[in-house]
Amino acid sequence: MTDITHLQPNVAPQEQDVVILRCPDQMHFDPAPLNRLFALKDAAEAEEVICRVLEDIALRLDMMQTDMAKSAFSKLVKPAARIAAVADQIGLTEVAIAAGHVSQCLEQRDGVALEATMARLERGFDVAVSEVWNFRDH
Numbered sequence: 001m002t003d004i005t006h007l008q009p010n011v012a013p014q015e016q017d018v019v020i021l022r023c024p025d026q027m028h029f030d031p032a033p034l035n036r037l038f039a040l041k042d043a044a045e046a047e048e049v050i051c052r053v054l055e056d057i058a059l060r061l062d063m064m065q066t067d068m069a070k071s072a073f074s075k076l077v078k079p080a081a082r083i084a085a086v087a088d089q090i091g092l093t094e095v096a097i098a099a100g101h102v103s104q105c106l107e108q109r110d111g112v113a114l115e116a117t118m119a120r121l122e123r124g125f126d127v128a129v130s131e132v133w134n135f136r137d138h
Helices: 032-040 041-070 073-089 093-110 111-137
Strands: none
Touching: 032 041, 032 093, 041 073, 041 093, 041 111, 093 111
16 A cells, blocks of 8 residues: 655646636526416515425425434435425426435435535525525516
């Protein structure tokens, strides 16, 4: 076994290129469910429904993060399915898709993909909250 603490890089540190990968926050958002909600209810009621759904998703994401930290992967299945269902109900297509992909990673028992997909789900939710409120303000 080679002791890697004594290996020297082939290139001087100042000559190494650092590549920063950026994931664009492209939100796939379907405004139709929110349009229907605002058409059926007055603005205050519609906003209350939206707040409850967003809080529900945030709570389940928090539970999932806690369970991942504990390696309690079997506990991630139900919250992922619930997030996919409720996100779809208010048009958060990207969040619903990412939650479905989390379920697939769990089924495949792919820990690396699970970590990456959970990060995508969390980023998608962060962007979704802004998108929903931007939509509401229009």
